[in-house]
Amino acid sequence: MRIIIAALLVLPLLAAAETFPKADPAAGRKLADAAKCAKCHSARFGGDGSAMYTRPDHRVKTAGQLLAQVRMCNTQLNTGWFPEEEEQVAAYLNRDYYKFK
Numbered sequence: 001m002r003i004i005i006a007a008l009l010v011l012p013l014l015a016a017a018e019t020f021p022k023a024d025p026a027a028g029r030k031l032a033d034a035a036k037c038a039k040c041h042s043a044r045f046g047g048d049g050s051a052m053y054t055r056p057d058h059r060v061k062t063a064g065q066l067l068a069q070v071r072m073c074n075t076q077l078n079t080g081w082f083p084e085e086e087e088q089v090a091a092y093l094n095r096d097y098y099k100f101k
């Protein structure tokens with residue numbers, strides 16, 4: 001019984017160790033490149049558009065907000081991504097820019 005309780009306590013910690021644990025960031029990167037996400041962002045900030053994610057006052061502060069923002073921008077683009085694909089893109093942006101735990 002003690003072991004089960006210990007496992008129940010530890011499992012959520014393990015799950016929290018990696019944000020978007022089931023999503024493949026490499027696949028997300030391909031999706032984001034193909035969808036030309038950066039085009040719109042670089043029109044506003046110049047360069048490759050990644051300043052959108054790294055600007056000091058960037059809006060996204062949590063993993064949940066990141067996923068929500070990917071969804072919002074994705075809807076504007078009308079790429080027709082599935083929710084799993086949105087998670088892959090969020091995982092890619094998190095790995096390379098946001099680094100939420």
Ligand code: HEC
Binds near residue numbers: 053057058066093
């Ligand atoms: C139609 C133009 C447009 C396209 C296309 C677009 N975005 Fe955006 N995106 C914006 C704008 C504008 C903002 C800034 C919103 C703000 O500051 O209020 C933004 C902000 C973001 C942010 C949050 C940045 C922050 O402040 O932390 C993320 C993440 C993001 N976009 C992801 C994506 C992804 C992924 C795609 C491709 C599916 C995409 N965007 C395509 C216009 C666009």
